[in-house]
Amino acid sequence: MSAEQMNGAEMVIKALGDQGVDVVFGYPGGAVLPIYDALFQQNHLRHILVRHEQGAVHAAEGYARSTGKVGVVLVTSGPGATNAVTGLTDALMDSVPIVCLTGQVPTHLIGNDAFQEADTTGITRPCTKHNYLVKDVNDLARVLHEAFYVARTGRPGPVVVDLPKDVLFAIGNYRPPEQVEQRKSYRPQTEPDPARIAEAADLIMHAKKPLFYGGGGIINSGPRACKLFGELMDMTGFPVTLTLMGLGAFPASDKRYLGLVGMHGTYESNLAMHDCDVMINVGARFDDRVTGRVSAFSPNSKKIHIDIDPSSINKNVRIDIPVIGDTAKVLEALIGALKARRFAPDRPALAKWWKEIEGWRKRDSLHFDQGDTIIKPQYAIERLHALTADRETFITTEVGQHQMWAAQLFKFEKPFHWMTSGGLGTMGYGLPAAIGVQVAHPDALVVDIAGEASILMNIQEMSTACQYRLPVKIFIVNNQYMGMVRQWQELLHGARYSESYTASLPDFVKLAEAFGAHGLRCTKPSDVDDTIREMIAIPGPVIVDVAVDQAENCFPMIPSGAAHNEMILGPADKRSSGPVSEEGMVLV
Numbered sequence: 001m002s003a004e005q006m007n008g009a010e011m012v013i014k015a016l017g018d019q020g021v022d023v024v025f026g027y028p029g030g031a032v033l034p035i036y037d038a039l040f041q042q043n044h045l046r047h048i049l050v051r052h053e054q055g056a057v058h059a060a061e062g063y064a065r066s067t068g069k070v071g072v073v074l075v076t077s078g079p080g081a082t083n084a085v086t087g088l089t090d091a092l093m094d095s096v097p098i099v100c101l102t103g104q105v106p107t108h109l110i111g112n113d114a115f116q117e118a119d120t121t122g123i124t125r126p127c128t129k130h131n132y133l134v135k136d137v138n139d140l141a142r143v144l145h146e147a148f149y150v151a152r153t154g155r156p157g158p159v160v161v162d163l164p165k166d167v168l169f170a171i172g173n174y175r176p177p178e179q180v181e182q183r184k185s186y187r188p189q190t191e192p193d194p195a196r197i198a199e200a201a202d203l204i205m206h207a208k209k210p211l212f213y214g215g216g217g218i219i220n221s222g223p224r225a226c227k228l229f230g231e232l233m234d235m236t237g238f239p240v241t242l243t244l245m246g247l248g249a250f251p252a253s254d255k256r257y258l259g260l261v262g263m264h265g266t267y268e269s270n271l272a273m274h275d276c277d278v279m280i281n282v283g284a285r286f287d288d289r290v291t292g293r294v295s296a297f298s299p300n301s302k303k304i305h306i307d308i309d310p311s312s313i314n315k316n317v318r319i320d321i322p323v324i325g326d327t328a329k330v331l332e333a334l335i336g337a338l339k340a341r342r343f344a345p346d347r348p349a350l351a352k353w354w355k356e357i358e359g360w361r362k363r364d365s366l367h368f369d370q371g372d373t374i375i376k377p378q379y380a381i382e383r384l385h386a387l388t389a390d391r392e393t394f395i396t397t398e399v400g401q402h403q404m405w406a407a408q409l410f411k412f413e414k415p416f417h418w419m420t421s422g423g424l425g426t427m428g429y430g431l432p433a434a435i436g437v438q439v440a441h442p443d444a445l446v447v448d449i450a451g452e453a454s455i456l457m458n459i460q461e462m463s464t465a466c467q468y469r470l471p472v473k474i475f476i477v478n479n480q481y482m483g484m485v486r487q488w489q490e491l492l493h494g495a496r497y498s499e500s501y502t503a504s505l506p507d508f509v510k511l512a513e514a515f516g517a518h519g520l521r522c523t524k525p526s527d528v529d530d531t532i533r534e535m536i537a538i539p540g541p542v543i544v545d546v547a548v549d550q551a552e553n554c555f556p557m558i559p560s561g562a563a564h565n566e567m568i569l570g571p572a573d574k575r576s577s578g579p580v581s582e583e584g585m586v587l588v
Contacts, residue, residue, distance in 0.1 A: 003173035008137045008163070009034035011174045012101065013042055015144035018176050021072050022046060023063065023439055025056040029076020031103025031116065034168035048439060048468060051460040053080050055432035057087020057158075058458070061096045062436030065419050066394055068222060070097040070151050071436065077103040078116030081162075082123060086426060088158045089127040093423025094245060095220055097156035099147050100128075106166040107135050120162045129157030135164065137172030145177045154188030155309040156220055188308060192325035192333050199321045200280070200304045201337035207278035208349040209356075210238045213261065213290075216245030216422070217283020217307060219415045221327035226250070226415050228331035229282060235338060237345055239357055241269040243284050244407055244422045252411035258357065259366075262290040263558045264404040267365035267567065268357055270556070273298055274564035275356075281305045283327045286316040287423065296563035306330045365556045365569060366408055375525050377477045377548040378405050381449060384475060385410045387532045392444040393417065394437045398430040398454030401483035401554045406449045428457025431474060435461060438470040445473070445536060452478040452545075453502050462515040465541040473535050474543045476508060479550045487553045491568070492560075512543035523547045 006014065012035050016024065023046045028036045039047055050056040053075045060071030075084050081102040091098045105114040121133045130150050132143045140163075147159040204210065212233065218225050226249050233240055233256055240250050241261040250257055259266035261273055273279070279301045284290065286305075291297045297317060305312075305319040306327060313322040323330050370379040381402070395410055396419040397403040403420055412418050419437060421429040430448040438446045448455075455476055465472050485500040509519030518538050522531040528546070535542050555570035 003175050005171060006174055007034070007171050008140050008168040009038040011137070011140050011172065012144065012163070012168070013038045013045060014174055015141055016072065017044055019070070019145070019148045021070070023048060024072045024074050025050055025059040025063070025436065026074030027051075027053055027056060027076070027080060029080050029103060029116065031077035031105060031165045032074060032080075032101070032163070032168075034165065035074060035101070035163075047074075048435070048464065050432065050435075050464050052458065053083035054087050054428065055435075055458050055461045055464070057084050057091065057098065057100065058426075058429050058432035059436035059439070059461075060098050061087065061091055061094075061429075062396060062419050062433030063440045064096050064098060064436075065433075066416050066437045067440045068416065070099055070148055073098060073100040075100065075102055076116065077105055077120070078118045080116075081118055081120040085123060085127055086424075088124060088160065090421055090424040090426045090429065091158040092127050092129065094421065095156045095216060096158065097151040098158035099151050100158060100160045102160055102162050104133070104162045104164040107164045108166070110164065120160065124160045127158075128160050129155075131160035131162065133162040133164075134167055137167050137170035140167065140172065141174045142180045145180045146183060149182060150186060155217075189310070189324050190308070190326040190329055192323050192330045194333070196321060196323045197330070197333045197337050200323055200334060201341060201343075203278055203302055203304060203321060204236070204280065204338065205341060205343060206346070207238075208346055209275060209277040209353045210236070210350075211272050211276035211279050211301075212238055212240040213243075213273065213279055213281045213284055214240060214246045214249050215243040215282065215284025217327050218246060218249040221283065221308075223415065225328035225331060228328055228335065232331060232335055235335065235343065237350060238280075239272055239354070241265070241273065243290055244420060246284065247407060247418045248412035248415040251413045253413060258361075260407050263292070264408065264554055264556060265558075266408070267363045267556055267569065268360035270558065270564040270567060271360050272357055276301045279303045281307075282331070283307060285309075285312045288316070291317060292558045292566075293561055293563045298564070363569075370525060372525060375522070375528060375546060375548045377402060377479065377552055378409060379525060380475075380477055380528055380546045380548060381405050381409045383528050384447065384449070384532055387529060388445060388447070388536070392441070394419070394434075394441060394444055394446045396420065396430040396433040396437060396446070396448045398448070398450045398457075399425045399427045400451045400454055401479075401487065401552075402449055402451045402477040404484075404554045405477070410449075427454040431455060431458050431472070432461045432464075434472040434474075435465055435470055438465075438472050439468070446471075447473045447475050450474055450476045451483060452476050452480065452505055452508070453482045456506075459511070462512070462517060462541065462543070466516040470541060471539055472541050474541075475535070476543065476545050477548050478505075478508070478545055479548050479552070480505065481550060484554070490553070491557075508543050508545040512541075515541075517541040517543060519543050519545070521545045521547070
């Protein structure tokens with residue numbers, strides 16, 4: 001089949017179509033005007049005009065994480081590309097497949113400090129999975145197809161393709177994906193080593209106090225991996241905990257689910273991780289927010305680590321049995337190996353282990369007291385979950401206390417419905433991510449659980465939501481503080497609240513109306529349910545301002561440098577027999 005001739009800008013549009021892309025999030029500028037001109041002359045590819053390039057990448061992340069597809073971003077050269085860096089780093093940390101097309105000055109001006117020139121490939125090298133600078137239009141189709149392959153395979157991540165303006169005008173040969181040879185130097189290992197599967201199966205066979213520790217890699221592998229993960233739970237009857245990025249990989253309503261693990265994880269989840277004798281890590285990377293003090297992390301366990309990224313193995317925690325491969329393929333092989341061994345758990349030992357776990361569970365570590373006057377933030381989120389549980393609901397978050405309360409209290413029954421910034425902790429993520437989710441799921445309820453500080457980071461994207469009539473709901477848990485900063489200052493810095501109080505907040509109801517959205521305010525616990533129902537009933541975008549207790553802290557909490565069995569459970573509680581710190585906090 002002969003190559004088709006067209007200019008570089010037309011190649012971009014053609015390649016996106018051939019890759020199955022239906023929407024692009026972007027912002028125009030001089031260097032990418034040829035692409036925008038090509039966009040204007042077609043109808044199959046939708047463009048969403050954001051108000052800031054960081055918002056474009058977060059919107060593409062929301063789209064990608066709620067669909068499993070590659071999110072696509074189009075930005076101009078110079079500040080367009082540099083504004084995208086935070087989003088690209090966020091996507092890299094959380095393994096989100098993104099292809100970001102950046103404009104560049106013409107090739108003969110590269111290095112001349114031309115107008116809106118930046119060394120995009122140099123700047124983005126540390127914050128992308130891979131990047132390209134295309135200097136020949138006849139390389140363009142190959143690079144674009146390769147970029148999608150790199151972004152979606154192996155451990156997913158962001159890929160940048162830098163496009164000089166003269167290359168976009170040049171005429172060249174376009175080849176479809178099937179005619180482009182994949183790069184031989186990039187072949188991620190997807191099939192697990194049978195010897196490692198056998199070792200893992202043998203270790204699981206003899207476990208007395210086992211624990212499954214699931215992460216975002218399960219969800220990244222797709223629905224089949226989540227199904228197989230559930231099948232493995234059914235086969236073993238073992239307890240399971242999930243990371244922040246893994247929420248939804250296993251139903252939260254299942255009695256075997258112990259809750260979130262790590263810094264703000266549940267009492268039972270963290271103590272099970274500390275005391276287990278066999279830990280099966282499926283698609284998580286042993287990050288510091290989960291491990292706490294590494295030298296005291298799960299000291300008596302043998303550790304199996306299933307991951308598609310070889311660089312994650314032994315990076316933070318020493319592993320006994322590494323299994324490299326695609327999560328779904330590894331789980332399938334592991335289930336097969338256990339069946340072949342006629343696996344049966346050690347029921348007396350497992351029953352004893354579950355009895356111990358149930359004792360921890362009775363501590364009710366997420367307990368809070370809701371009075372009649374001041375809304376507790378946990379109550380607002382708990383009621384939001386209860387009143388949206390009967391419909392298709394997607395949740396995004398900003399970053400802070402509200403994010404952790406949402407992770408603790410919002411019960412996700414299936415994957416791809418929870419979007420949050422985990423690794424980078426990017427304030428301003430939630431609103432643009434919600435826009436991307438709403439674009440992908442126009443008939444679903446999409447709610448950004450926000451803090452009043454975080455939401456202001458990318459509040460300009462309300463204009464995008466209103467322009468495209470995207471009915472996203474912004475649910476602000478407003479304590480008038482940078483809540484997590486204030487909490488750490490209270491607990492670790494002698495209550496010296498340095499610059500954490502937001503003294504000049506906007507009227508969020510009027511702000512919503514200024515954008516052309518609806519604004520609601522709630523100040524009493526008795527009004528929370530009606531406010532949520534009204535928010536859901538309004539057909540367009542809504543900002544809800546919920547005034548909550550300013551002094552409430554997010555517990556449980558593993559302080560920085562502490563171990564899982566050194567949690568702070570909360571204000572002094574008579575149910576605990578643990579020592580009490582100077583701050584009056586119960587130490588487990």
